[in-house]
Amino acid sequence: MRILLVEDNPTLGEAVRDQLVDDGHAIDWVQTVREASAGAHTTGYNLVLLDLMLPDGHGLDFLCERRRAGDVTPVIILTARDQVTDRIEGLNAGADDYMVKPFDLDELSARVAAVARRYNGNPNPIMEVGALVVDLSARRICRDGQVVALTAREWALFEGLLYRPGMLLTKGQLEERLYAFGTEIESNTIEVYISRIRKKLGRETIETVRGMGYRLGCS
Amino acid sequence: MRILLVEDNPTLGEAVRDQLVDDGHAIDWVQTVREASAGAHTTGYNLVLLDLMLPDGHGLDFLCERRRAGDVTPVIILTARDQVTDRIEGLNAGADDYMVKPFDLDELSARVAAVARRYNGNPNPIMEVGALVVDLSARRICRDGQVVALTAREWALFEGLLYRPGMLLTKGQLEERLYAFGTEIESNTIEVYISRIRKKLGRETIETVRGMGYRLGCS
DNA sequence: GGCAACCTGACAGTGACCTGAACGGCTCCA
DNA sequence: TGGAGCCGTTCAGGTCACTGTCAGGTTGCC
Known part of the structure; x- marks a missing residue:
């Protein structure tokens, strides 16, 4: 944010x-x-x-x-x-x-x-997304009963997708969440984080829409 | 938006x-x-x-x-x-x-x-066009309950028609949507994309007006 | 029939994306 | 103080889906 x-x-x-x-x-x-x-x-x-x-x-x-x-x-x-x-x-x-x-x-x-x-219009701190149970207030994610830890950046990015389930977010919009004004991002940071989050939460968690952006995997 | x-x-x-x-x-x-x-x-x-x-x-x-x-x-x-x-x-x-x-x-x-x-207070903008349900924010289209994936270019073109239901758009207007100024398109790209979209969404989705252009098939 | 406009399958090049690896900065702890 | 470990970021190599083009076929109009 x-x-x-x-x-x-x-x-x-x-x-x-x-x-x-x-x-x-x-x-x-x-x-x-x-x-x-x-x-x-x-x-x-x-x-x-x-x-x-x-x-x-x-x-x-x-x-x-x-x-x-x-x-x-x-x-x-x-x-x-x-x-x-x-x-x-x-x-x-x-x-x-x-x-x-x-x-x-x-x-x-x-x-x-x-x-x-x-x-974000989502006062309920517990969300279920596919096989994941996400506690927004505790910043805790359970996958198959196992707690999965995300780092600060990973969480910030994932949270962005989470608040608008199914909505497509461009890389630009995701960068906005992570960086202050004027920060120049010249590498594929977003891609790397997406990759890391997938590794932790499952490949299907985040959907790639080539040329457009990413969205939370449906169901 | x-x-x-x-x-x-x-x-x-x-x-x-x-x-x-x-x-x-x-x-x-x-x-x-x-x-x-x-x-x-x-x-x-x-x-x-x-x-x-x-x-x-x-x-x-x-x-x-x-x-x-x-x-x-x-x-x-x-x-x-x-x-x-x-x-x-x-x-x-x-x-x-x-x-x-x-x-x-x-x-x-x-x-x-x-x-x-x-x-943002507004509910998700969802449009229904014939047998299609189009979720604009997710950039997702459902046809007969099945999610259909459009590529970036396909979506850009379809979106142009979508926002002007029934209105005719020339190939030139559609090209303008897809390409920056000065980009020369010397082939039948638009036709190819129309064809691809039809294949995915159904032939009747887009209507050809011979010699003029295309418009969203009104049902 | 002849022509122009349009359709569509195929294909090669490209660039968007993925991911393992490395590096520097930072914190924690002995 | 120095080493271990974590985190954020960057880089580079590889993959593959998307794109634009073409060629041959189809349709519609005069």
Whole structure:
């Protein structure tokens, strides 16, 4: 998933970024309201993590601006313990969730995953796909009763296909899930991951549509 | 997603088309206001990318015309850096967004994706044509309950006919869908593909209008 | 009948895709 | 501190499905 992180605290920002990268997400990290707005790429994100107290303004201004522009990207607010009114205003302004600093990084992972699921219209965390049982919230896959472990990247890619069962995704769309803006991919990374996932989950799990893309194998 | 691209610059047009095709969209590319008007009301586009300075008129005329006709299809304006007033007028005229040339193709992808997201609420676009059931997002076709696989080229051609049920398309128009500008086709490629599609989907699927072109067999 | 348009089976070249292997960066642990 | 192991990425070689072309056959129109 592609995430915009707006956070001016370097330590926290770095920690959050590392955590979410570990989860297989693509993170763009900016530190000011101006950068966030001027990123102009804003609409290309699946999720925004928004600190409120920023050096050049208030995060809520940014949120309101985006909502007025018709942007419905989910937003999770990161707020200090004592900014209760901010939190309420944030939710009123169209934020989807908030987290109180200091927060547990694993909890952040969980909330991000929850927002992603809700956003993808698939709140049910357990899915069955062919011979696989997939627990989205636990990120666990069982095949013939055996737990199969996917790495972060493998999971990120597989998840993309999983959210839209049967829908065809081009390599470009899959790359978008894995990499932040501006990342140039000049090799066959996607192919390699597809190959590795197939090796773990079974060849039939992912279907190749030559010249078009990939999709989850039906049934 | 179905996108109408109105852009008279061949280089830019081709780049934009390739990028969006990579993202899995279906692009119809025209270069004049006249062609845009002719195409816009015949089919349901989900998005229009509109250049303003066109050889036979101004893009805003087209936009105003569509809005007067009650067409609410989202429009993103493509404009040169110095045409500030155009941009403002564009937004006033009912455009949803604009991009300043030269723009980053990834940014375009992102904005288009944002528009696409608004359509995600809709159920999967499924079309029925005669005995065929066509799942547009999966790019999958069922015939008598059997899944039929089309190759990339076959799909591109079939899609062109599909979006204009009953409407006649010339070989030239079909070639335009399949090949970049300047590509010279000196053989009967289109005929061959028509033949291949018929073999897969049934002879009656595509109707020949001798001396004119082809159209989807209406049942 | 003669011509043009169209259909379709066959075929060779190509490039999209697959996958084993290697490499560098990173973390963990002794 | 250094070694082991994992992960992400790149590379290279091989395979094969798709593509474009052609040739010969069929159909429809004048």
